[in-house]
Amino acid sequence: MLARPPIRSLPVLAGYLVIYAAWLLLGAPAGSLGSLPANLAIIPPFLLASLMVWRVSRLPRVPAPRTWRLLAYGLLAWGLGALTYAVYDQLGLSPFPSLADLGYLAAMLWLTAGLMSLRRERLGTLHTLSFLTDAALVTLVLSDLLWRLSLKDILSDTSLSRLALWISLAYPALDLLLCAATVTLALWRPLGIKRRVVALLAAAGLGFLVTDVVYIDLVAGGGYAPGNVVDLGWPLAALLMAWAAWRSAQVTSSNMSPRVSREGWKRLLPHYAVLGVFVVYLMTHLRAPLDDVQLGILWLTVVLFVVRQFLVLTDYQRLQLSLTHRAEHDPLTGVRNRDDLEVRLQLQIDEAHSWNGSVAVLFVDLDRMKEINDTFGHPVGDRLLRAVADRLMAQLPPAAVISRFGGDEFVAVLPTRGAEEIAGVAQALLDTVGRPYQIGPELLHISASIGVSLAPGDAADAASAIEQADMAMYRAKQAGKGTWRFANEQLNSLHMPQARLEVLLRGALGRGEFTLAYQPLIDLGSGRVRSFEALMRWTSPELGPVSPADFIPVAETREMMGGLGRWALHESVREMCAWQAELPGVSVAVNVSATQFAHEDFVDSVRAALHEHGSAPHLLTLELTESAVLADVAQTRQKLQDLGTLGVRVALDDFGTGYSSLGQLRSLPVDVLKIDRVFTQDSETDAAFLRAMISMGHSLGLEVVAEGIENASTLARLQALGCDLGQGYHLARPQPAAQAVAGMVQFRLSSGTGPLQLNR
Structure with missing residues (x-):
């Protein structure tokens, strides 16, 4: 004792x-x-x-x-x-x-x-x-x-x-x-x-x-x-x-708690x-x-x-420098804190007055940080914040000073020669933040929304300049996140590509500027074409061909994707019915956006398109992304069951890039699993992951499609792994319906049932 x-x-x-x-x-x-x-x-x-x-x-x-x-x-x-x-x-x-x-x-x-x-x-x-x-x-x-x-x-x-x-x-x-x-x-x-x-x-x-x-x-x-x-x-x-x-x-x-001595x-x-x-x-x-x-x-x-x-x-002296640094900098990210942000910004604004220049304030807010913290935990979120801060500091010009304004908010201040220069800086920041982050075993994706104010043009003092940039950031979030906005709307129309795209995109469908291109999905065992994926193309009279990566996000955020999606569905079903005489049984796959799928009459619109053109339902495959499927799992499951009752096939597109789990995948009535191109590139490091995804798809009774086959070695690797279907530039490029069908008819006649010989 x-x-x-x-x-x-x-x-x-x-x-x-x-x-x-x-x-x-x-x-x-x-x-x-x-x-x-x-x-x-x-x-x-x-x-x-x-x-x-x-x-x-x-x-x-x-x-x-x-x-x-x-x-x-x-x-x-x-x-x-x-x-x-x-x-x-x-x-x-x-x-x-x-x-x-x-x-x-x-x-x-x-x-x-x-x-x-x-x-x-x-x-x-x-x-x-x-x-x-x-x-x-x-x-x-x-x-x-x-x-x-x-x-x-x-x-x-x-x-x-x-x-x-x-x-x-x-x-x-x-x-x-x-x-x-x-x-x-x-x-x-x-x-x-x-x-x-x-x-x-x-x-x-x-x-x-x-x-x-x-x-x-x-x-x-x-x-x-x-x-x-x-x-x-x-x-x-x-x-x-x-x-x-x-x-x-x-x-x-x-x-009793020990008393803290105040007699230092x-x-x-x-x-x-x-x-x-x-x-x-x-x-x-x-x-x-x-x-x-x-x-x-x-x-x-x-x-x-x-x-x-x-x-x-x-x-x-070292202690003084350390204390000064700790007093002025954020302990988590290492960038400056917000304590003296307004004072330093006001000094720069006053100096800008003297040489008739301007100071740019960029208010950067990270999108989906709460989701990252809830999914992976705050330690991972903290490491992600440090990585983002490092990228921002590396990307900004040497004259810029960046501060952590709040939990996932940063404010960058830099002298500028004009709005065009700052527009480039804002876009560069979005691009660098948007690249994937390897945080331990997790590969994380995040985006940012940026608001930009120019002082003394938009505001005469530091507090107002920060407030104007903050308000512009919220307008960027309302526009769909992952973008930036000037506080001055006139500057947005002049310098922001997305704002210009939005103006030109409105009415483009009515003017007949949209077309569909078709890329074949080839059976990797027999070499025969099994389906065509319909891909939307926009050629603007003013801008020329515009990449889908540029106009689809704008159409999504400005609520134009519903009309474009309905047009693509009807047009692709019509084209598919037309090629049945030459390629009987070859189906069509149509991409469906999250907003289009979330609409309450989506299943009725699919039924109407099939009825209008007299198409067999099993010849239509609807491709949904993981984000569209997981937005509302209960509602999604009901819609997928209705589509299955109708006879339409469903493919889960870009698999592996989202957050779906095996349990969620088992509970959803899908027919096809499409592996995203980032996993099918010619890299030996992805072989085990590819094998696991293909095996998982087959174990669930799903057909597995590999996207992005760009060379012969990738094709051979996927064949060895037992992948069912493939598509990519190595097999065939997207083409208008007539050329795509003619090419596949010729390919089918030349290849017969012999060994797999794919044309470019």
Whole structure:
């Protein structure tokens, strides 16, 4: 059973020392019994103190139990050494060395080990060296004092045996070690130990050292006898150690929260003490006659003090720079924080006035960060934020300053020569943020929305400029995210490609600017065409051919995709019915957008298209992306079941790039799995992943289609993995219906049922 906190023993020990001190001051030891009472009276404080410290080391959850055990061993060894000395003295014996010396030396060694065993926080190299230099400085001063008091005489005494010489030198050597441990304790605060406990332990170490030095001086001058007042110093140091242990036990057993000291100046007291020791030492040695050893110690002390000052000043400068950086920068991302954003921005706006320039404020807000945090956890989200900040800093011009404004918001400020330049910067930021992020095992995709204001044009002061950029960012989010907007709408129409696209896109369908191109899906086993995927194409009279990657997101966000999707569905079904005479049984696959699929009459519109052209439902495949399928799983499942009842096939497009799980895939009635092109490129690193996706699709009874077959090696790899269908430029490019059908008819006649020979 563990001991209880030694609360009652401390007053007993303190009371004993009061009586002992009074006894020494009254000269009581000078009696008929000689020195025996004095020798015996000094022993009980050490035995009682060692018992108290030992009991503290046995308490549960006490800080640094190993330290208290070592200190208890040291106090006990000192008490036993004193007892042995009393026996020798009473017998009239004075052997040297003796068992008493063994006890005293063991005590000093254990006390030093106990103080040095305290666990300390890791500091910077400069900070650590400054502490150690302080300890070495004080130790050198003590070594000079010990040299004059004892070391010089010991080394010159030729009557000492080799063992006696080493034992004599061990006393000052251990005193120096205890001095270094005490100074280190005072300067370098241990972890888990309260400041008052540290102060008591340091005072105890100092008490042992001062008493030893005074004792050595008295012995050297022949003025020491047992019962001298100096004897009070050793038990007083033992009391301080016991008091430190009692304080540690009191803090451990208390349920009260420790108070935070507001007297930060007290932390500097040990450093002031070191400076005081050096000043006193220097003043007492500048004009005193010195031998060679003392002169060497003096020069070494001065050099150490200079080194100490250099280390302290260098570490102080480093600390100041670190504190300044921490005060001005965001701890997570490393970019500047928002504390002085308005002040710095206002200064730049004022400077822009003087040279008739302007300052751009880009308000960057990340899209889908909440979804990332909810799906993968905040640690992954934090790493993603750091990666985004790194990309933003790398992409911005050198004159730009970026700050973290909020959780997933950044504000970049840079001088600019005009809106056209900033439009390029905003688009470059969107492009760099939109690239995939490899965060541990996860490949994450994220986009950003950016609002841009120009000062002093859009705002006369910093706060208004940030507010205007923030409002422009919200308009960018409303436009569909992943884009940017100027605060000035006139600048949007002039410099923003998406705004221009939106204007030209409206009415383009009515003007007949849209067409469909068809890319064949080839059976990788027989080499025959099984289907055509209908791909939408837009040729603007003003812009020329526009990539679907550019106009489809605009059509989606501006609610134009519903009309385009219905037109594509009807046109592709009509074309499919027309080619049945030449390619009987060859179906058509039509892409369906998320907004089109979410419309409540979607299944009815599919039924109407089939009925209008008299098409067999099984010849129509609707391709849905994972995002469209997972937007509302319950509603999706019902629509897919209705399409299955109608006889229409459903393909899950771009599989692997979203967040669908195997459980979700099993619960959805789909017929085809389309592997995205990012996994079918000619890279051996994706072979295992491809094999897993193909095997998973087959295990669920799904037909597997690989997109993006661009070369013969990719084709051969997919055939070896057992993929069902494939499409890509290596097989055939998208073409208008007439050319695509003619090419496949010719291909079918030339290839027959022989080996797979695909035309380009």
